[in-house]
Amino acid sequence: MGEKILEVHNLTTRFATERGEVTAVQGISFHVDRGEILGLVGESGCGKSVTSQSILRLYDERRDVRYEGEIRFEGRNLLALPEKKMRSVRGGEIAMVFQDSLSSLDPLFTCADQIMESILIHRKISRAKARAEAVEMLRLVGIPDPEKRADQYPHELSGGMRQRVMIACALSCRPKLLIADEPTTALDVTIQAQIMELIRDLNEKLNMGVILITHDLAVVSEMCTRVAVMYLGQIVEEADVVTLFEHPLHPYTQGLLRSIPTVKGGKREELSVIEGTVPPLDRIPEGCRFRPRCPNASPLCSGQMPGLKPVGEGHRVRCFLCGGEEKEARS
Amino acid sequence: MLNYIFRRLLALIPVLLIVSLTIFLLIHLVPGDPAAAMLGENATQEQIDALHTAMGLDLPLPLQYLRWMGRLLRGDLGTSYFMKGTVNEILRDHMVPTLQQTAVAVAFAALVGVPLGMIAAVHRGRAADRLISGFSTVGVSMPSFLMGLGLVLLFSVKLRLLPSSGYKEIAVAGWRTHMRYMLLPGIALGFIEMGLIIRMTRSAVLEILSADYMRMARSKGVSRVRLFLKHALKNALIGILTVVGLSFISCLGGAAVTETIFNIPGIGKLTLNAVMRRDYEVVQAVVLVVSLLNVVCTLILDLFFAMIDPRIRLQ
Ligand SMILES: Nc1ncnc2c1ncn2[C@@H]1O[C@H](COP(=O)(O)OP(=O)(O)OP(=O)(O)O)[C@@H](O)[C@H]1O
Numbered sequence: 348m349g350e351k352i353l354e355v356h357n358l359t360t361r362f363a364t365e366r367g368e369v370t371a372v373q374g375i376s377f378h379v380d381r382g383e384i385l386g387l388v389g390e391s392g393c394g395k396s397v398t399s400q401s402i403l404r405l406y407d408e409r410r411d412v413r414y415e416g417e418i419r420f421e422g423r424n425l426l427a428l429p430e431k432k433m434r435s436v437r438g439g440e441i442a443m444v445f446q447d448s449l450s451s452l453d454p455l456f457t458c459a460d461q462i463m464e465s466i467l468i469h470r471k472i473s474r475a476k477a478r479a480e481a482v483e484m485l486r487l488v489g490i491p492d493p494e495k496r497a498d499q500y501p502h503e504l505s506g507g508m509r510q511r512v513m514i515a516c517a518l519s520c521r522p523k524l525l526i527a528d529e530p531t532t533a534l535d536v537t538i539q540a541q542i543m544e545l546i547r548d549l550n551e552k553l554n555m556g557v558i559l560i561t562h563d564l565a566v567v568s569e570m571c572t573r574v575a576v577m578y579l580g581q582i583v584e585e586a587d588v589v590t591l592f593e594h595p596l597h598p599y600t601q602g603l604l605r606s607i608p609t610v611k612g613g614k615r616e617e618l619s620v621i622e623g624t625v626p627p628l629d630r631i632p633e634g635c636r637f638r639p640r641c642p643n644a645s646p647l648c649s650g651q652m653p654g655l656k657p658v659g660e661g662h663r664v665r666c667f668l669c670g671g672e673e674k675e676a677r678s
Numbered sequence: 679m680l681n682y683i684f685r686r687l688l689a690l691i692p693v694l695l696i697v698s699l700t701i702f703l704l705i706h707l708v709p710g711d712p713a714a715a716m717l718g719e720n721a722t723q724e725q726i727d728a729l730h731t732a733m734g735l736d737l738p739l740p741l742q743y744l745r746w747m748g749r750l751l752r753g754d755l756g757t758s759y760f761m762k763g764t765v766n767e768i769l770r771d772h773m774v775p776t777l778q779q780t781a782v783a784v785a786f787a788a789l790v791g792v793p794l795g796m797i798a799a800v801h802r803g804r805a806a807d808r809l810i811s812g813f814s815t816v817g818v819s820m821p822s823f824l825m826g827l828g829l830v831l832l833f834s835v836k837l838r839l840l841p842s843s844g845y846k847e848i849a850v851a852g853w854r855t856h857m858r859y860m861l862l863p864g865i866a867l868g869f870i871e872m873g874l875i876i877r878m879t880r881s882a883v884l885e886i887l888s889a890d891y892m893r894m895a896r897s898k899g900v901s902r903v904r905l906f907l908k909h910a911l912k913n914a915l916i917g918i919l920t921v922v923g924l925s926f927i928s929c930l931g932g933a934a935v936t937e938t939i940f941n942i943p944g945i946g947k948l949t950l951n952a953v954m955r956r957d958y959e960v961v962q963a964v965v966l967v968v969s970l971l972n973v974v975c976t977l978i979l980d981l982f983f984a985m986i987d988p989r990i991r992l993q
């Protein structure tokens with residue numbers, strides 16, 4: 348195992364809303380090794396974005412949000428860091444790429460301006476040097492004619508280009524960890540593949556850890572070393588990518604995997620979807636959160652919330668039934 | 679950018695044509711006869727007809743319009759039927775106090791409204807926001823004559839700080855005295871606009887504070903202060919300046935009320951009198967000049983917006 352650069356312990360994120368406090372992320376723990384790509388998957392609304400934005404503490408702490416737990420990054424607890432120190436982590440050591448590149452780039456500034464912004468914040472260099480670096484970053488992320496593109500505005504670029512510009516922004520200060528929150532959902536398939544290729548390439552070149560958030564399991568299987576599956580603010584299963592795809596234990600993971608279209612022996616398999624929908628945060632079920640949608644649910648599941656139990660080497664699962672079976676098999 | 683300016687100027691020509699035609703028709707199709715009004719009740723029909731001929735009012739309307747336009751293009755707004763001097767002179771004399779009053783009103787509205795709107799947005803949902811939003815509602819719903827009377831009662835009658843009415847030219851009385859006379863009418867005129875500016879600024883800034891690019895900038899390590907000054911303000915500027923520009927136009931229109939209360943010899947009072955007497959030339963000229971100011975104001979704003987927003991330049 349490599350050196351852990353990020354360790355999240357029992358992170359809980361609560362939002363104050365008009366209808367009272369909601370808990371969007373409930374006691375999640377995971378880690379990222381240096382240079383690895385961790386996949387974070389789950390249906391829409393299960394708290395992937397909240398998790399990633401909690402790591403950088405992007406929510407307004409004076410008003411909206413309350414964090415609990417610990418986020419250890421290279422030994423420091425980010426949740427205890429004063430705002431000023433936190434600012435040097437943001438963009439400098441942990442950088443983020445968002446889903447929608449059109450709305451995430453400021454429409455009134457050129458690409459170079461937006462890349463230079465991070466460079467000038469985190470590094471003591473002149474504007475001219477920063478600009479040269481910005482152009483260099485554009486070249487690195489594969490933008491043709493970077494000198495010209497640098498002076499263009501976001502609306503003048505295509506979606507794929509903009510996503511590359513955003514990645515250039517994120518990588519301009521050589522962060523140790525990149526959080527990519529569904530970096531390709533707004534793009535078409537070929538561009539999607541190119542962006543993923545780029546992320547993997549840079550991950551190898553810069554030995555940078557990556558948290559890749561997506562709900563595309565095919566992407567996960569190609570890109571990631573390990574995967575954490577989230578459901579309704581909790582991690583329900585975590586394993587290395589091979590184990591997760593070959594021996595998924597949690598019924599939710601199994602459901603997700605079954606919903607990937609596959610063609611076997613020339614015959615298209617029937618696509619199955621998980622019954623029901625993710626409930627809203629103010630109606631979280633008692634006991635196991637997945638119980639109402641679980642095909643294997645038993646009375647045991649409604650009484651108590653199952654813990655996230657280790658079932659094998661680096662494999663953890665939050666389910667009474669699968670954990671139990673494993674134990675029985677062992678004893 | 680030059681290209682954009684040129685296109686904008688070109689687009690003005692049809693606008694101005696339509697404006698002039700509308701003004702002309704409105705005024706000439708409304709019943710009432712300036713000749714009859716001028717000659718008084720005892721005038722005979724012959725006298726009236728003779729005056730019509732002299733004033734060119736017997737010509738067919740299209741011809742009257744063309745003659746008017748012809749003069750306009752030479753910069754000649756005509757002569758008043760009732761007042762001494764050319765309309766150009768009359769207008770210039772009356773325009774100055776109105777513009778001065780409007781300038782004070784807009785300056786007041788913007789200098790108070792924009793910061794308050796920003797404070798409200800930043801403190802959304804808290805006491806400061808509620809206080810400011812309440813204040814803006816009062817501002818928006820306060821008619822300017824009430825506001826004017828209230829100000830006079832407080833600052834002139836009770837505190838005896840400022841004069842209650844009148845107008846002093848800068849050239850004659852100096853800046854300080856001029857401003858002492860302009861302050862109350864300016865504030866009365868600008869109060870509603872201040873309310874509107876608070877509201878618009880608040881919602882413009884609120885929208886931008888929750889924009890994705892603000893979150894992105896924060897994730898790059900930009901400090902809150904810089905985030906606000908660099909990204910939020912620049913993006914909110916278009917919304918804010920649009921309201922400020924609009925408030926300039928509506929202050930010009932609303933000046934008649936405060937000019938009457940504070941007895942200022944401005945364009946509002948001039949228009950009221952001219953309309954009563956069917957002084958076509960003056961009314962036409964006033965409406966035309968105000969519309970022109972409107973068009974110019976919009977043009978300046980648009981050019982400014984094109985300067986800050988690259989997306990506008992493209993269109
Ligand atoms: N600022 C907020 N205030 C209150 N609730 C929030 C806030 N942000 C997110 N939530 C809630 O937290 C839950 C998780 O949202 P999140 O955006 O993390 O989902 P996600 O897994 O990223 O989904 P998607 O795949 O659609 O991006 C949702 O129910 C959402 O309504």
Ligand SMILES: [Mg+2]
Binds near residue numbers: 529
């Ligand atoms: Mg999300």
